[in-house]
Amino acid sequence: MIDFLCCTLYLTPVRTLSVQAIPYPLQLVLFTVAIAGIHGIGMSLAYTGTGLTQVWSPSGLTILLLFLMGRHIVPAVLAGTAVSFLIFLPSVPAALLLACVASLEALLGAFLLRRSEFDPGLRSLRDVGRLIVMSGAVSTAAGALLGSVIHSLLVVPDEPFQPLNILLWWMGNLVGVIVLTPALCLLTAPWTGQWGRRRVAEFALLMIAAGILSAVVFNGAAVTSGFTFHVVFILFPLAVIASVRFGIIGAVSAVFVIALNAVLSVATGAGLFAADSYAASILLVDLFVLMLGATALSLASLAEERNSADQTVRNSEERYRLVTERTGQLVYDYDIATGSILWGGAVHEVTLYGPEEFRTIGVDQWLEHVHPDDRSGAEEQMNRAMRERTELRMEYRFRRKDGSYVDVLDRGTYLYRSNGAAEAYRLLGTMADITLQNTIFRRLRESEERFRVLIEKSADGIMLMDKRGMIIFVSPSAERIIGYTPEELLGTSIFTILHPSEAKRYTYRFGRLTVEYERSQHLFGRFRHRSGAWVHIEGMVTNLFNNPGVNAFVANFRDVTGRIEAEDRLRRSLQEKEILLKEVHHRVKNNMQVISSLLNLQTASRTETEAVAMVRESRDRVKSMALIHEILYQSDDLASVDFAAYIRQLTASLQRSFGPRAASVTITVKVGRVLLGMDEAVPCGLIINELVSNALKYAFPRGRSGTITVSMKQLRSSTVRLSVSDTGTGMPAKRPAGGSLGLRIVRALTEQLHGTIDTGPGPGTVVTIEFPNHRHAAV
Known part of the structure; x- marks a missing residue:
């Protein structure tokens, strides 16, 4: 009997709770059988003819089942109790009515438990009270009243009604709830x-x-x-x-x-x-x-509440201990009356003392560890916080065990007695080592101050703009450039101060720069000054939208108005000098042309052959110099002469000058691009004039045909090699002492060029001259 009852009481709820996946009809069958069985056990304990038992266990079972499973198992409760009553009671109407009463009792008990937010774990006195009162006293009292009346009227109608039976019925149901329901609750609650x-x-x-x-x-x-x-x-x-x-x-x-x-x-x-x-x-x-x-x-x-509270306190203390230790905070509890302090948390991390060593530190010893310069301030802040009943928050330097000082942030709360006493009796707080934090803040402030000074004192203006071109920051130095204060420019568009003719170009540039992070664009344009004038500015615009600390276009610009104006003045001056220099070359060339014409007139009035020849040679020398000035006048480069064109014009002029004598002579020019300055061009031109004139005069007597070759080449060593050769008779074996005037002029001009001269062997004459080209070295 005991084994059957225990198995039924303990295993029935387990079975019911494990059939959630079973189809609903089958669930009703299982619950009906279980409830009928437990009802049968209860009825077997009833006193004969009374229907009363010491403990009515079905009440505890059905109330909890409806509380846990819901109203959808009411048919099983009704069917199970009806089957049991039909078996044990002779009256069918009585059995059915009592089954309805038992079901209503269970529904009422489950409803009251749900409304009161009952916890089946029974971990609080409130839940125990809800179980005893709601499902035990209230619901079972209603069931006992109705059940006793029905039993008296339909089961034992011949016996007088006994009001005591209501009390006995109610107590049996109540005991069933108190004994069985908690046991079933334990089986359903998580362990x-x-x-x-x-x-x-x-x-x-x-x-x-x-x-x-x-x-x-x-x-x-x-x-x-x-x-x-x-x-x-x-x-x-x-x-x-x-x-x-x-x-x-x-x-x-x-x-x-x-x-x-x-x-x-x-x-x-x-x-x-x-x-x-x-x-x-x-x-x-x-x-x-x-x-x-x-x-x-x-x-x-x-006991459960106390254990839960104790565990909560222990967990809280453990969390607080871990938090204070991991965050480097020292915790204290200062008893103001005795001066004693309880220490905890990160004692060693902050003070380098062990917890046992620091336990003896009271308020006087603590004050001795405060830096002498900070003691009076710390005491004053403590007294003021207690007097004004505000949170204590102060920073001071604290001497550690090794004698070093650390920066400490002390935060505390004073506790006051409820009788309205002006002075507190306890101070609870924390001490945290903020040395590293202060060092970082100090360096950050220094860095901010350094960059602030750099920005304010910079000659360049600095401007930050969003993607729409709206100005969100302007350095004070910008006021010196464009006249506007930072406050006047903030919130305005960059295009309001940009020259209208350049707005379209920079709109396109900003559009491209928006999608190119860390890229820069050259900034060159005009900003409108506050006075209305236009200021030429130059700088760079960089896309720093991918930098969270900036998130803007950054423009660095400077005033280049003075430079632009100076460049314009210099350009105009150069143009004026170029015009003047060309005019000088033109006038020199004209003057030399006049000299040449005078020499022509002089030869026309003379009949002496030698004198005419000498005048013509002088005329040709003048022409060679005049030709240089003519080329320079026509050239864009007034500092150098392109000798390829010059030699062709000079040799052609000489060939025309000698007339029929030079008709059978071919002059070949082999010159690359060689540029000579004025200091080299005039002597070199005279040398070519003398050598070609000598060749035309002496190398081809009596109309002999031949070739004169003039070559000029720029060597890699900034040296020019000039060579004049002919296929004529060559120089005579015996030359007059000192040579002819033409050769003396060539040697003198070669020395003027700091060059060397060499006459090579072979048929005809070969004269090679090498001299440094200062124009090429400069280039």
Whole structure:
């Protein structure tokens, strides 16, 4: 009997809770069978002809099932109770009505538990009270009233109605709720405890002791006038120990074991609760079980609350300890009356003292560790915070164990007594080492100050703009450039000060620059000055939108108005000088042309052959110099002469000058691009004039044909090689002392050029001259 009852009571809810995936019709069948079985056990314990039992276990089962599973199992509750009543009661209407009453009782109990936010874990005294009052007292009282009336009218109509039966019925249902429902709640609630073998063994021994002792007590002599009933209270210490030691599990288990023995002893008709009447027997056992259950469950819930609170405090303390240690904070509790301080947290990290060493530090010793320059300020801030009842927040330097000082941030809260005392009695706070933080802040401030000064004192203006071109920052130095203060420019568009003719160009540039991070564009244009004038500016615009600290276009610009104006003046001056120089070359060329014409006139009036020849040679020399000035006048480069064109014009002029004598002579010019300055061009031109004239005059006598070759080449060593050769008769073996005038002129001009002259062997004459080209070296 005991094994069957225990298995039914403990395993039925497990089975019901494991059938959530089973189809609904099959669920109803399973619940119906389970409820009918538990009802059958309850009816088997009823006193014959009364329908009353010491404990009505179906109440505890059906209320909890409806609370957990919901209203959809009401048909199973109704069917299960109806089947049980139909089996045990002779009246079908009575059985059906009692089944309806039992179902309504369960529905009412489940409804009240849901409305009161009942927790099946029973971890608080409030939940225990809700179970006893809502589902135990209220719902079962309604069921007892209706059930007693129906039983009296339909089951035993011949017997007079006994109002006492309502009380007995109600107490039986209430005991069923107190004994069975907590046990089922434990099976449904998640298990969070962790018991070792020793604790399991202790629990098992305690339950065995409760079972044995309760069996001995309940199976003793019946209550008589000479028997003291208080012997049953020797079981209370076991229930109390189980409740305090093992919480709600211990209380539920102890109450279940002791109540089971009490009910079974009464069912045998003997024992401590076997009285002369069934009413007395039910009252005795139910009162005992109610007192035991209420006491044990209340103590257990209080123990659970205390353990939960203690665990919460321990967890909070552990979290606070970990937080303070990990964040480097020292925690203190200062008793103002005694001057003692309790220290905790990161004591070693802040002070380099061990926790045991620092434990003896009181307020006086703490003050001695504060830097002498900071002590008076720290005391003043503490007194002011206590006087004004504000949070204490101060920074000072604290001497550590090794003698070094660290920057400390001290934050605390004063506690005051409720009697309105002006002075606090405790100070709770923390000390944190902020040396590194202060160092970083100090360096950051220095860096900010350095960059602020650089920006303010910079000759360049600095401007930040968003993607629309709106100005979001302007350095003070920009005012010196464009006249506007930063406040006047903030929030305006860059295009409001940009020259209208350049706005379209920079709109396009900014558009391209928007998608090119870290790229820069050259900035060159005109900004409108506050005075209305236009200022030429030059600089760079960089896209720094991918830099979170900037997130803007950054423009660095400077005033180049003076430079632009100077360049314009210089350009105009150069143009004027170029015009002047060309005019000089033109006038020199004209003057030389006049000299040449005069020489022509002179030769026309002379008949002496030698004199005419000498005048013509002088004329040709003048022409060679005039030709240089003519080329320079026509050239864009007034500093150098392109000798390729010059030599061709000079040789052609010489060939025309010699007339028929030079008709059979071919002059070949082999000259690359050679540029000579004025200092080299005039002597070199005279040298070519003398050498070609000599060749035309002496190399081809009596109309002999031949070739004169003039070559000029720029060597890599900034040296020019000039070569004049002919295929004529060559130089005579015996030359007059000192040579002819032409050769003396060539040597003199070569020395003027700092060059060398060489006459090579072979048929005809080969004269090679090398001289440095200063124009080429400069280029």
